[in-house]
Amino acid sequence: MQITVLRVYMMVAAAIFNPLLLRDNTTISESDDEILTNMKDLEEHLMVDQRSSLLDCDASQVNQDVAPLNQEESPEMLNYSSLQIDHEVSPLIQEQPKDSQRDMKETSALKGKQEAxxxxxxxxxxxxxxxxVILHGIKVLWQNVKQSGRWDRMPKDEDLFASGxxxxSTIILNTGLLRRFYERNIYGSSREALKVRDFVEGFADDLLKALRSVCDTVANIEQEPIGVGSMYELWRSSKPLTCDLIIPxxxxxxxxFKFQLWCSHTSDVAPDLQGCGRIKVEKVSRSEAGCPCDAADLGEDLICLLHDSNETPSSVDAFDYLLCEKNSSYLSKDYVLKWFQMSSTKAWETISHKYDFDLQFPNHDSPWHLKVRFRSGITVAFNITPVVKYEDxxxxxxxxxxxxxxxxxxSCSIDWCLSFAVYEKRLxxxxxxxxxxxxxxxxxxxxLSFLHKKQILLTGKSALSMYHFKxxxxxVLLSKKCSDWGVEHLKDRLCDVLGFLEKSLKEKKLDHILIGNSHVPQEVGIPAIFCTAKPVNLFSPFASQRQCYxxxxxxxxxxxxxxxxxxxxxTIPLGNGNVQTTF
Known part of the structure; x- marks a missing residue:
């Protein structure tokens, strides 16, 4: 009985772990028929063993079960049965003493064999x-993982651009509809951008004057702010109309400053940092400064009044207050941004009484992003970013x-990116x-800027930026004829730009427009070191970032x-055929 109970328990456990025993046969897939057949065979096998074990029970247990039944019989039948049993069993009882020892041995051996x-x-x-149960569990787990796509093989590049x-080439645009779309959504914002740009430039001039008075011990701000980006290239279309200013x-x-470019022979910048460089802070010697006190031997009794005898030594520790990376003489981006945020706050405190609005720093992680809020609730956002000019x-x-x-x-704080925004505006x-x-x-x-922003709202942030579209x-501008850029060709040129970007994504290659490009006119004035440099691929990160690509x-x-x-x-048409225009 214990064996039978154990077998029943094992069947229950198998039914719990195996969903096939608890489902209706109509819900079982064809791929699980083999497993169901095995389970049914196992069940039949257990039932046969259960019946055989009942037949092999001990004789004494059978007599105990039958005894109550015999007591219920009539006296005549009981006497007759007892006489018959005695007559049949008496010969066996007479022979038992002779073979008792042999029977006990056989019984013991048989019992041990049965136990084994x-x-x-x-x-x-x-x-x-x-x-x-384990095999079925593995199969179910594999089906679930396969359906979720966790272990699926990443698609190949050609699969991403399959014919389906x-x-x-499949985009169908209407020229008239595209023109009305531009007039409704973009044309008005271009005129508004001029007003925003004039206000930001005037305010930035006053802010820089105050900056010069609070940060001259750490850095010198000598030039006026330089406007770059879409607002100064006249193609900004989306709000807020944000001006980008750089401050050398x-x-x-x-x-x-001594510069180390990725394309120079003496640079130790890693190859994967194309388009980047490092800025080293060095002390100018007296001879480089044009002082004759180092060039001539004036003797120990003469002192140069242009130089202090207690000048800061030219050591690594001397650069700590010069915004350098710790234990290094290289300029740190993080320290520069912290310095700029503190200096801008102090500068605003000195001139805030002259203005009837508030200046806010919305994000401490982006200290270059400023926002002016008027009492009427209107806000004007702009970016002021500190930069270092590369030589002349x-x-x-x-x-x-x-x-x-x-x-x-x-992630490295000493690796600075190169900006060619001034040359791009000039081009x-x-x-x-x-x-x-x-x-x-x-x-x-x-x-493209309008559509790209709307698409980001739908699908989230993308690795493609408007810089890639530009x-x-x-x-395309350098490859097409000038006559192909009339306003009547807007649809075709829009498809050309999208087609060029699609081809670049397939090849994972989008060369920088100015670095190593022989098609750029010389009138733009690109420095020779960048004209002869190897082209920089803006899509190079896609080679290692498969999921991002x-x-x-x-x-x-x-x-x-x-x-x-x-x-x-x-583009919302009205009933009379005109187009609703809202600015």
Whole structure:
């Protein structure tokens, strides 16, 4: 009975762990028929063993079970049965003394054999049920994981651009609808941008004057703020209309900046930091400063009145207060931003009484982002970013890209990105001189900026920035004829820019428009060191970031799919055929 109970328990356990025993047969998939058959065979096998064990029960147990039945019989039948049993059993009783010792040995051996068989049977059934449950559990787990896609193989690059997916060639745009979309959503914001830009420039001048008086011991701000980005390239379309300003600064005397570019022969910058560099702070010697006290032997009795005898020694510790990385002579981006935030706060406190609005620093992690709030509730946002000018060029080492980031920011604080924003603005102006008066290249950027922002609201942040769209447009500008950029060609040029970006994503290659590009006109004035440098691939991070690349391609294809829908959605026709225009 114990064996039977144990077998029943094992069947119950198998039923608990195996969902197939608890389901209706109509809900079982064809792939599980084999497992169900095995379970049924196991159940039948257990039932047969149960019946055989009942037949092999001890004779004394059977007599005990039958005795109550015999007591209920009539006396005549009881006497007759007892006489018959005595007559049949008496010969066996007479022979029992002779073979008692041999029977006891056989009985003992048979009992031991039965116990061994019982133990083997129990072990076998335990292993059989456990193996069956484990195999089925692995199968169920594999099906669930496969359905969730966790262990699925990452799609290949060609699978991301399969023929069934959306592409630029499948986009259908209506020229008239596209023109009305531009007039309704973009044209009005261009005029408003001029007012915002004039206000920000005037306020930034006053703020920099106050900055010069509070930070001259750490850094010198000599130049006026320089406007860069979409607001100064006249293609900003979305609100808030944010101005991007950069502020060059230099170290205090007697120190200077020494630059290490990724493309220079003496640089120790890692190869994966293309488009970046480092800024080393060095002390200027007296001979470099033009003082004759070091060049001539004036004797020990003469003292140079231009230099203090207790000047800070040229050691690593001397650069701690010069915004350098700890135990290093390299300029730190993090320290520069902290210094700039503290200095801007002090500067505002000295001039805040002159203005009838509040200046806010919304994000401590982005101290370059400022916001002016008027009493009426109107806000004006702008970015002021500290930069370091590279020698006598218009190239700048920038701590962070406030908007339109072109290079992935590095975690190392001493690696600075190079900004060519001034040359890019100059290139757009130069190309515009040769284009038709009603050129559509700015229309393209504004339309792409509007659609890109709406797409981000739908699918979330993307690795594609407006800097990538602008770079693609500049490449197309350099490859197309000037006559191809009339306003009537807006639809075609918009598809050309999207097609160029799609091709770049397939190849994981989008070259920087100015670095190593021989097609850039010499009138733009790109420094020779960057003209001869190896082109910088803005999509190089995609080679190692497989998941980011797949998501970027999916978001770009989603943008292509939504372009006609968004254009139609934000162009609302009225009943008389006109277009509702709201600014």
């Amino acid at each position: 068989q019982v133990e083997d049977s129990i072990s076998w059934y335990i292993w059989e049920v456990l193996i069956l 997916n959306i592409s630029v 600064f230099t170290p205090p005397e007697p120190y200077k 060029t218009d190239t700048y080492f920038i701590s962070h890209f406030p908007t339109n980031s072109s290079v992935e920011e590095n 757009l102006r130069y190309l515009a001189k040769n284009l038709p008066p009603d050129s559509c290249h700015i229309h393209c950027l504004q339309t 770079t693609a447009l500049l490449h 797949s998501r970027t391609v999916e978001q770009f294809q989603e943008l292509l799919r939504n372009v006609p829908v968004l254009i139609q959605e934000y």
